[in-house]
Each structure stands twice: as C-alpha cells, then as structure tokens.
Amino acid sequence: MTTHESFWHKAFHLYYDGFRNMTLGRTLWLIIAIKLFVIFLVLKLFFFPDFIGQHAEKGHESDFVAGEICKRGVEKPPVVPQGGQLIP
Amino acid sequence: MNFQTLDLSAIDWARAQFALTAIYHWLFVPLTLGLGLIMSIMETKYYRTGDAFWRKTAQFWQRLFGINFAMGVATGIILEFEFGTNWSNYSWFVGDIFGAPLAIEGIVAFFMESTFIAVMYFGWNKVSRGFHLASTWLTTLGATFSAWWILVANAWMQYPVGATFDPDTVRNEMASFGSFLEVAFSPMAVVKFCHTVSSGWLTGAVVVVGISAWYLLRRREERFARSSMLVGSIFGLVACGAVMLTGDSSGVMVGKAQPMKLAAFEGLYEGSDQAPFTIVGDLKIPGMLTVLATHKLRGFVPGINDILEGGYTLPDSTKALSAEEKMSRGVVALDALTQYRLARSAGRTEKAAVMREKLEANLPYFGYGHILDKKDLVPPVPIVFWAFRVMVGLGSLFCLVFFLLVFLQYKKQLTRWPLLLKVTMWCIPLVYICSQAGWVCAEVGRQPWAIQDLLPVNAAVSALQSPAVRVTFFIFLCVFTLLLIAELRILFKVVRKGPQIEEEDKQNN
Numbered sequence: 001m002t003t004h005e006s007f008w009h010k011a012f013h014l015y016y017d018g019f020r021n022m023t024l025g026r027t028l029w030l031i032i033a034i035k036l037f038v039i040f041l042v043l044k045l046f047f048f049p050d051f052i053g054q055h056a057e058k059g060h061e062s063d064f065v066a067g068e069i070c071k072r073g074v075e076k077p078p079v080v081p082q083g084g085q086l087i088p
Numbered sequence: 089m090n091f092q093t094l095d096l097s098a099i100d101w102a103r104a105q106f107a108l109t110a111i112y113h114w115l116f117v118p119l120t121l122g123l124g125l126i127m128s129i130m131e132t133k134y135y136r137t138g139d140a141f142w143r144k145t146a147q148f149w150q151r152l153f154g155i156n157f158a159m160g161v162a163t164g165i166i167l168e169f170e171f172g173t174n175w176s177n178y179s180w181f182v183g184d185i186f187g188a189p190l191a192i193e194g195i196v197a198f199f200m201e202s203t204f205i206a207v208m209y210f211g212w213n214k215v216s217r218g219f220h221l222a223s224t225w226l227t228t229l230g231a232t233f234s235a236w237w238i239l240v241a242n243a244w245m246q247y248p249v250g251a252t253f254d255p256d257t258v259r260n261e262m263a264s265f266g267s268f269l270e271v272a273f274s275p276m277a278v279v280k281f282c283h284t285v286s287s288g289w290l291t292g293a294v295v296v297v298g299i300s301a302w303y304l305l306r307r308r309e310e311r312f313a314r315s316s317m318l319v320g321s322i323f324g325l326v327a328c329g330a331v332m333l334t335g336d337s338s339g340v341m342v343g344k345a346q347p348m349k350l351a352a353f354e355g356l357y358e359g360s361d362q363a364p365f366t367i368v369g370d371l372k373i374p375g376m377l378t379v380l381a382t383h384k385l386r387g388f389v390p391g392i393n394d395i396l397e398g399g400y401t402l403p404d405s406t407k408a409l410s411a412e413e414k415m416s417r418g419v420v421a422l423d424a425l426t427q428y429r430l431a432r433s434a435g436r437t438e439k440a441a442v443m444r445e446k447l448e449a450n451l452p453y454f455g456y457g458h459i460l461d462k463k464d465l466v467p468p469v470p471i472v473f474w475a476f477r478v479m480v481g482l483g484s485l486f487c488l489v490f491f492l493l494v495f496l497q498y499k500k501q502l503t504r505w506p507l508l509l510k511v512t513m514w515c516i517p518l519v520y521i522c523s524q525a526g527w528v529c530a531e532v533g534r535q536p537w538a539i540q541d542l543l544p545v546n547a548a549v550s551a552l553q554s555p556a557v558r559v560t561f562f563i564f565l566c567v568f569t570l571l572l573i574a575e576l577r578i579l580f581k582v583v584r585k586g587p588q589i590e591e592e593d594k595q596n597n
Contacts, residue, residue: 014206014211014215015206017210017214027578032161035161035162039165043166047556047560048560049173050176051172062180062256062257066425066426068177069543073419073423074415074418074460
C-alpha cells in the first residue's frame with residue numbers, strides 16, 4: 001500500500017512540478033490550446049459536418065453511398081420501372 | 089446527378105485542401121522521427137558515460153523536438169475531418185480498413201508517446217537515469233509506431249489487399265484476423281514505412297548537422313556543435329544508405345502495383361525491355377529503369393501508352409487489359425452493384441446472387457466505371473516527373489554532404505571548409521523540399537485514384553459546392569501560416585540562445 005501511495009505521490013509531483021516549472025513549455029501549451037480550440041470548437045463545429053450523417057437517413061447510409069457512387073458512373077444506372085421490374 | 093453535373097471545381101478545392109493540410113502536417117512528422125532517434129542516441133551516450141555534457145546536449149535537441157512536436161500535434165486530426173466532410177463516399181467505402189489502423193494509432197501509439205514524453209521532459213532529476221533513457225526511447229518508438237499505422241492506411245489506398253467488399257454495406261471489410269494481418273503487413277505498407285521513416289531520419293540528421301554548422305561558422309558552442317555534427321553526420325550517412333535501399337524496394341513495388349505511377353515518374357510513354365532511366369532531358373542511362381524496376385537486366389517496363397493500350401505480358405504471364413476493357417468491366421461492376429441492391433430490396437434472391445457474382449468477377453475494375461476518358465487515367469506527368477527528380481537529386485546531394493562531413497571530421501579539417509558548412513546549413517530548407525517532393529511523387533502519382541483501381545477521386549468526393557471547400561481552404565492557409573511563423577520564431581529563438589553549455593560550465597567553475 002505504501003509503495004502504491006508513494007508511486008502516485010511521485011507521479012503527481014512529476015506532473016505538478018513539471019508544469020509549474022515550465023518556461024518555454026508555457027508558450028507551447030498556449031499554442032497547443034489555441035490550436036485545439038480552433039480545430040475542435042471552430043473548424044469541426046462550423047465547417048466540417050458529417051456529410052453522410054446530414055444527407056442520409058439514419059440506418060440507410062449504405063443506400064446513400066451506393067446511390068452516390070453508382071450515379072456517378074459513366075453510364076446511367078438502370079431505371080426501375082413501376083412495379084419493381086428490373087431492366088436486365 | 090452523375091459526375092458530369094457534380095461541381096468539378098469542388099473536387100479540385102477538396103484535393104487542394106487535403107494537399108495543404110497533409111503538406112503542413114508532413115512538415116513536422118519527419119523531424120519528429122529523425123530528431124527523436126538522434127536525441128535518444130545522445131542520451132544513451134550520457135547514460136553510458138555519465139558525462140553531463142551529453143545530458144545537456146540531449147536536452148537541447150529534446151527542446152527542439154518538443155517545439156516541433158507541439159506544433160505538429162493534432163494537425164493530422166484535420167485530415168480526418170476532411171475525410172468525413174469532403175471525402176464522405178471514400179470514408180464510407182474504405183470501412184474498417186482505415187478505421188482500425190487509425191484507432192490503433194490513436195489508442196496505442198499516441199498514448200505511448202504522450203505518456204513517456206512527460207517523463208522525458210519532467211523526469212530529469214526525478215526518475216533514474218535508466219528509466220529516463222527508456223522513456224526517451226519509448227517516445228521515439230511511439231512516434232515511429234504511429235507512423236506505421238498511418239502508413240498502413242495509406243498503403244492500402246495504393247495497394248488494396250486483404251479487404252472484402254460487402255455490397256450490402258458498400259464497405260470494404262477485414263473478414264478475419266488473417267485479413268487484418270494482410271492489410272497491416274502488406275508489401276506496400278512495409279516498403280512505404282521503411283522508406284518514409286528512413287527519410288525522416290535523414291531529415292533529422294540534416295537539421296542537426298545544419299544547426300551545428302551554424303554554430304561552428306559563428307565559433308559558438310564549439311564542443312556541442314562538433315559532437316552533434318559527428319553524431320548527426322554518421323547517423324545521416326546511415327540514413328542515406330537506408331533511404332537508397334528502401335527507395336529501391338519502393339520503386340520495385342510501385343512498378344508491380346502502380347505501373348502508371350512509375351511511368352509518370354519517368355515520363356515514359358513507350359515501354360521497352362531495356363527501359364532507360366532519364367536523368368534530365370535527353371540525358372538517359374540505357375536499361376537502368378528496367379534494372380531498378382525489375383532487378384533484372386531485361387524485363388518489360390510499360391510506358392503510359394502501353395498501359396492504356398494493354399496487350400503486353402504481365403509478370404504473371406497474363407496479357408494486360410486495355411484501358412477501354414477495364415472501363416467497360418468497371419461499368420459492368422457498377423451496374424451489377426445497382427442491380428444487386430435493387431434485387432435484394434425487392435426480395436429477388438436468385439437475381440441478387442447472380443448480380444453479386446457478376447460484381448465480384450468485375451470488382452478489380454470497379455473504379456474504372458467512373459472514368460469518362462482513358463486519358464483521365466494518366467496522372468499529371470510533369471509534376472510527378474520533376475518532383476521525382478527533385479527528391480532523388482536532393483537526396484544525392486545530402487549523401488555527398490554527409491560523406492564529406494564524416495570524411496573531414498575524420499581528417500580533423502572540418503572548420504577549414506566554411507563553404508561546406510554553409511552548404512550544410514542551407515540543406516535544412518532543402519531537406520523539407522525533398523521530403524515534400526517525395527510526398528508529391530507518392531500522392532500525385534497515383535491520381536486519379538483515391539483507392540487504386542477501386543475508387544477515383546470523382547466518385548470519392550462528397551457532393552459539395554466549391555465555395556464551402558474554398559472558404560475552409562483559405563482558413564487553413566491563414567491558420568497554418570500563422571502557426572508556422574510562430575514555430576519558426578520559437579525555434580530560431582531557442583537556436584540563437586543555444587544550449588549554453590560552455591557558459592554554464594564557466595559559471596560553475
């Protein structure tokens with residue numbers, strides 16, 4: 001038990017003292033924090049939506065992607081006439 | 089909407105945005121890989137000798153490593169955002185082939201790296217010398233392990249093996265642990281990893297000798313600069329050998345899996361049994377391309393026209409299909425996928441089974457169903473041709489510089505050659521150009537494919553409008569430029585200040 005406490009105590013102080021005594025590290029952490037803010041709270045929220053999530057019905061994502069991929073083929077995909085008969 | 093009505097400029101903006109992000113991210117990765125190993129070697133020297141000089145030397149390079157790491161961290165995540173928004177068809181289509189390696193990279197490698205990096209920076213005087221050394225090596229290994237999984241994902245796009253396409257989910261799946269191993273250890277992944285990582289070592293070595301040369305030219309930090317120069321140049325010479333060997337294996341692999349890319353590297357339109365290697369213009373080495381691509385004195389290397397026309401004999405003794413044949417098979421595959429899904433939803437199981445069989449028979453050509461003109465199968469040859477020459481030319485220059493540095497240090501005449509020291513210094517920007525040229529060769533050379541033969545970029549891209557992508561492109565351009573300026577300012581400040589080993593020693597005395 002004592003060994004465990006001693007380990008966690010040492011681990012805590014490794015980080016606590018390390019962060020407290022940083023010099024150049026403070027600037028770097030500030031840059032990292034700004035970067036993470038821009039990436040996750042600006043870019044991800046406002047500019048990078050989940051395209052399939054927005055355009056496909058939940059549970060029908062594969063239909064959406066299949067449709068997108070097949071529609072862009074060189075020849076138009078076969079048309080399904082009313083009644084569900086497929087053109088061979 | 090077919091691809092003719094798709095906003096085509098959106099494809100180019102999405103490509104440009106991805107290229108910008110990847111290029112920016114790639115500024116930091118090679119130095120992390122190379123400098124990590126060099127600082128680990130220096131700390132090992134401290135561990136073995138107990139000489140405080142080596143500790144201070146390792147700490148200085150670790151400081152630069154930290155700046156580079158801090159600037160590069162999380163920039164790769166933006167690529168994943170782009171997959172989900174700009175390349176959503178691709179993201180869905182690759183299935184867990186991409187997801188699994190990236191998850192392993194995120195969970196194992198990144199956490200390993202971030203755990204031990206804390207001990208490396210905060211642990212001096214707090215943990216034993218041996219544990220600290222182990223943490224430094226594990227930080228470097230973690231970064232290298234990260235690179236492995238990222239390159240596994242990239243290699244699959246260039247050489248899609250080990251996957252099974254499921255027409256129900258429209259995803260490529262790893263059916264078993266065996267297929268995971270096939271993806272993780274595909275020959276393309278192995279050569280790509282070895283070549284990329286060794287080029288990172290080269291970048292690290294060039295940066296170390298370049299900064300050391302700057303100190304030597306100013307007669308500052310002489311012991312530090314000479315010692316770093318010695319470690320850096322020997323390491324750089326070894327890295328040069330590794331880059332050449334792995335580059336050779338990479339060339340053979342590209343010749344097998346992506347012959348169009350190899351032909352574009354060389355601007356080779358008509359193939360032959362003894363294809364020449366073009367240095368520049370009409371300056372060619374007869375038969376050399378055959379030797380490099382096949383490791384034989386005689387062996388057919390197809391040119392761009394041969395690949396489009398087909399009819400030549402492949403290494404497995406079958407005849408190469410023409411582009412038109414592949415395109416018509418691609419149309420059949422796409423049609424079979426549509427018919428399969430319609431039949432399945434209508435409950436016509438027999439028809440679905442027939443269509444599935446038809447799809448599987450034509451699946452290797454699936455992506456050709458999106459190619460309108462066979463000329464679209466040719467990547468932008470001038471860009472790839474010159475990028476290849478820049479990469480090889482600068483790589484050769486670095487080999488020469490490292491050789492001269494090692495030789496002159498052995499002769500104890502290094503400082504008598506200030507011109508060489510200046511060239512060494514200027515190699516720092518050049519190594520970045522070289523590294524980016526390598527990336528251009530690998531990625532522009534495989535166009536029009538997002539996934540080789542399976543999915544071209546015009547099918548992989550989301551149905552976006554170009555203004556949306558254009559806005560984020562310019563946001564990235566501004567953010568990345570600001571971050572790069574910040575990084576360079578901090579780096580230059582730390583280098584100008586120097587390790588101050590001699591000053592500290594004088595004060596202590």
